[in-house]
Amino acid sequence: MTKKSSSLQESVRGLYSLVADDFYLCRNDFEANGERFNSALLMGTLTELNRGNMLLFGEYSGGKTTSAEYLNAVFNGLPLDLVKRVAIRGNPQLTEEKMVGRPHYGKMHQGQEDVVWQHFVLVGPKIFDEFNRLPESNQSVVLNGVDRGEWNYLNDFISTGRQPFFATCNYADRGNNGLIPPILDRFDVAVESKFPGVANVLHIAQDYDNDKDRVLENPELTRRALTILNSGKPYREAQAELEKLVQEHESSLSSSGFPMLSKDDKERIVREVRAIPLSRDAEQYFALLVAEMNTSEKYGQKRSIDSPEGDKSRGLYLNALFSGCGSRRQEKSLVRYAQSLAWLQEHDEVNLDHMTQVAPYVLWHRIKWTPETEQAFRDNDRVDPSDLHITKTLLNDGTNELPGVKKRFVESQANYQRVIDLAAHGKIKEAVREAKEYHAGGKGHPIFKDAARDLEGV
Amino acid sequence: MANKRFLEYAKRTANPEIPELRRESVETKPVARGRTDNSFTSYEEFFGKNVDKMPELVSKGLVSMSVYDLLVKRTELLTNPDADPEELGYFMKNYFHTGDALIYLPKNVGGIRIVHDSQVLRDMNSKSKLVDGALSLKGIGISSIQGLEFSKDDLEMMILNKSLTLEQVSNHPLWKVLVRDNNELLGDYSEAFFAHAKTKYNYDTNMGVYLGSAQSVPIMRAWYVCRAYGRSDANGYGSLGSGSGRLLGLASETQK
Numbered sequence: 001m002t003k004k005s006s007s008l009q010e011s012v013r014g015l016y017s018l019v020a021d022d023f024y025l026c027r028n029d030f031e032a033n034g035e036r037f038n039s040a041l042l043m044g045t046l047t048e049l050n051r052g053n054m055l056l057f058g059e060y061s062g063g064k065t066t067s068a069e070y071l072n073a074v075f076n077g078l079p080l081d082l083v084k085r086v087a088i089r090g091n092p093q094l095t096e097e098k099m100v101g102r103p104h105y106g107k108m109h110q111g112q113e114d115v116v117w118q119h120f121v122l123v124g125p126k127i128f129d130e131f132n133r134l135p136e137s138n139q140s141v142v143l144n145g146v147d148r149g150e151w152n153y154l155n156d157f158i159s160t161g162r163q164p165f166f167a168t169c170n171y172a173d174r175g176n177n178g179l180i181p182p183i184l185d186r187f188d189v190a191v192e193s194k195f196p197g198v199a200n201v202l203h204i205a206q207d208y209d210n211d212k213d214r215v216l217e218n219p220e221l222t223r224r225a226l227t228i229l230n231s232g233k234p235y236r237e238a239q240a241e242l243e244k245l246v247q248e249h250e251s252s253l254s255s256s257g258f259p260m261l262s263k264d265d266k267e268r269i270v271r272e273v274r275a276i277p278l279s280r281d282a283e284q285y286f287a288l289l290v291a292e293m294n295t296s297e298k299y300g301q302k303r304s305i306d307s308p309e310g311d312k313s314r315g316l317y318l319n320a321l322f323s324g325c326g327s328r329r330q331e332k333s334l335v336r337y338a339q340s341l342a343w344l345q346e347h348d349e350v351n352l353d354h355m356t357q358v359a360p361y362v363l364w365h366r367i368k369w370t371p372e373t374e375q376a377f378r379d380n381d382r383v384d385p386s387d388l389h390i391t392k393t394l395l396n397d398g399t400n401e402l403p404g405v406k407k408r409f410v411e412s413q414a415n416y417q418r419v420i421d422l423a424a425h426g427k428i429k430e431a432v433r434e435a436k437e438y439h440a441g442g443k444g445h446p447i448f449k450d451a452a453r454d455l456e457g458v
Numbered sequence: 459m460a461n462k463r464f465l466e467y468a469k470r471t472a473n474p475e476i477p478e479l480r481r482e483s484v485e486t487k488p489v490a491r492g493r494t495d496n497s498f499t500s501y502e503e504f505f506g507k508n509v510d511k512m513p514e515l516v517s518k519g520l521v522s523m524s525v526y527d528l529l530v531k532r533t534e535l536l537t538n539p540d541a542d543p544e545e546l547g548y549f550m551k552n553y554f555h556t557g558d559a560l561i562y563l564p565k566n567v568g569g570i571r572i573v574h575d576s577q578v579l580r581d582m583n584s585k586s587k588l589v590d591g592a593l594s595l596k597g598i599g600i601s602s603i604q605g606l607e608f609s610k611d612d613l614e615m616m617i618l619n620k621s622l623t624l625e626q627v628s629n630h631p632l633w634k635v636l637v638r639d640n641n642e643l644l645g646d647y648s649e650a651f652f653a654h655a656k657t658k659y660n661y662d663t664n665m666g667v668y669l670g671s672a673q674s675v676p677i678m679r680a681w682y683v684c685r686a687y688g689r690s691d692a693n694g695y696g697s698l699g700s701g702s703g704r705l706l707g708l709a710s711e712t713q714k
Contacts, residue, residue: 401602416521420471423464454463455461
């Protein structure tokens with residue numbers, strides 16, 4: 001695999017290292033292509049690069065919000081105090097008016113309709129703290145904003161475009177709620193902010209007043225930023241003024257040794273990330289995964305309203321092990337984050353390791369494993385939350401009795417390649433015949449049935 | 459008409475060489491009684507110790523025939539008047555070990571668990587630790603091995619270790635699990651086989667289910683199905699280390 005030479009990756013790695021070494025102290029728990037990272041920080045970094053949406057789970061005071069605040073501050077040149085100021089803290093009383101926008105009360109009394117947008121909407125990179133304290137009915141209020149960067153209130157509308165969005169969630173307790181599936185599906189990745197280890201905690205505990213944060217803060221710029229946000233100026237105008245403050249802060253951070261990314265740098269990164277192709281292995285693994293997540297031998301396709309039990313007798317593919325189905329969003333998330341990781345590691349293409357290592361973080365919060373699947377893993381020793389542990393296991397080699405997708409990929413790849421080769425060389429009839437043979441009347445991998453259907457046009 | 463996206467994808471990722479075309483599979487004969495489950499058409503025999511032969515089978519990208527597969531095949535051959543006599547002879551005159559496993563829970567617990575298309579069996583090799591010819595599952599978390607379990611009490615209620623009548627076969631809980639709850643298949647096969655065995659050997663009872671003994675540790679064996687002369691019994695006591703094992707690798711996609 002050849003590597004590209006570029007200083008942008010060095011800058012991103014520099015920011016990652018600065019945050020990991022001095023601000024969000026953590027341990028590495030993620031490995032791709034022999035390189036180790038902290039999963040929360042890595043996925044957060046990739047979220048900054050591709051302007052995605054990320055969920056952070058963890059215990060109280062486990063560093064979830066902290067990591068998101070540092071990332072948004074250093075990758076976007078925002079003063080840390082401003083990042084904290086514009087974040088939303090979830091609580092059961094949060095309404096659309098407190099989160100998105102409210103009527104301009106002065107103008108309302110004069111019979112005019114105007115919207116005052118909340119700071120949370122106006123500042124691009126966003127943090128929604130304790131997101132699952134929001135009642136399920138109110139979670140849908142932020143659906144569109146999270147998904148597309150489009151915010152509506154009354155008849156007004158702001159499009160911020162895709163922006164990095166972080167939401168933190170404590171594990172289930174009496175004070176929080178479940179996240180509704182459509183919201184979960186809109187988060188590209190989810191991570192756990194883990195215990196950082198005793199040595200790191202000793203250091204954190206003795207950082208008396210978060211003194212290390214001073215370098216990232218700028219109360220004067222924050223005050224000026226809030227003045228702009230409160231000015232009621234049109235969105236574009238306010239953004240242009242905020243951009244000047246960002247540049248001012250970036251220059252201050254640069255002089256403190258932070259390898260800052262300019263707006264142009266970030267746009268170039270997005271262009272480079274999206275241009276990275278998938279290797280054949282990565283694409284075929286992805287194809288098998290998509291087939292297992294979305295097809296059902298018994299019901300034609302996998303649906304959230306059908307029981308996964310129906311597919312159990314056809315083989316223990318993923319479709320028999322979880323309720324629900326895949327989604328186009330999650331597939332896009334997987335490709336985008338795998339591409340982002342490949343870019344960070346300076347690879348010309350997304351390889352199998354990028355795909356298989358990223359996939360669990362894209363899927364674990366979206367998948368509802370059946371009780372039988374959970375039971376099969378109940379007594380396992382593990383280092384991750386149960387759902388993530390199951391997802392990692394089943395997307396890789398699996399267990400003795402529940403083989404994983406990667407294992408099936410290894411076993412099926414040669415046959416799938418034959419079907420591909422035959423089709424590409426115009427041997428459609430032969431390709432269909434072999435695909436059906438490999439499908440073995442429902443016992444074989446569902447990718448073959450899907451391929452046969454595509455080849456037959458049915 | 460083929461999906462153009464698939465063809466674009468295929469052209470983008472195909473090897474430059476046209477793959478060597480495989481020999482046409484044995485033509486599938488019309489299936490008797492409107493059954494929808496066709497049997498496999500190509501296969502390869504792996505004769506010798508199961509523990510030695512399974513890795514060979516796996517390395518060729520094959521999957522081990524299951525009890526279900528065998529019964530579908532035999533039914534098709536027995537009920538098709540145009541069946542190839544040579545192929546019919548092969549499947550009726552031979553016994554076959556399968557990829558379906560039988561776990562004997564430790565003596566102090568009792569009971570068994572049936573595992574279809576077992577990955578543990580698929581992973582065995584000549585270095586696997588055998589206890590009395592069975593794979594030792596000591597140290598393997600057997601709670602993670604999914605299968606259908608029958609307690610000691612369940613087993614005491616069953617007719618075991620003797621030949622069965624046609625009716626007893628159709629109601630036998632272990633046969634039902636081995637055919638994956640496909641009662642139609644079990645009915646078709648047992649009827650066809652009983653008729654064959656009566657004509658050929660004057661047998662009135664067949665298809666017994668025979669179990670071995672538990673050990674102090676959990677163990678796993680492969681189910682094997684006897685030849686016609688052996689009454690097509692389902693045996694759960696065979697040795698994986700016996701030199702006369704016979705696995706059949708199916709030239710089809712993995713069954714798991």
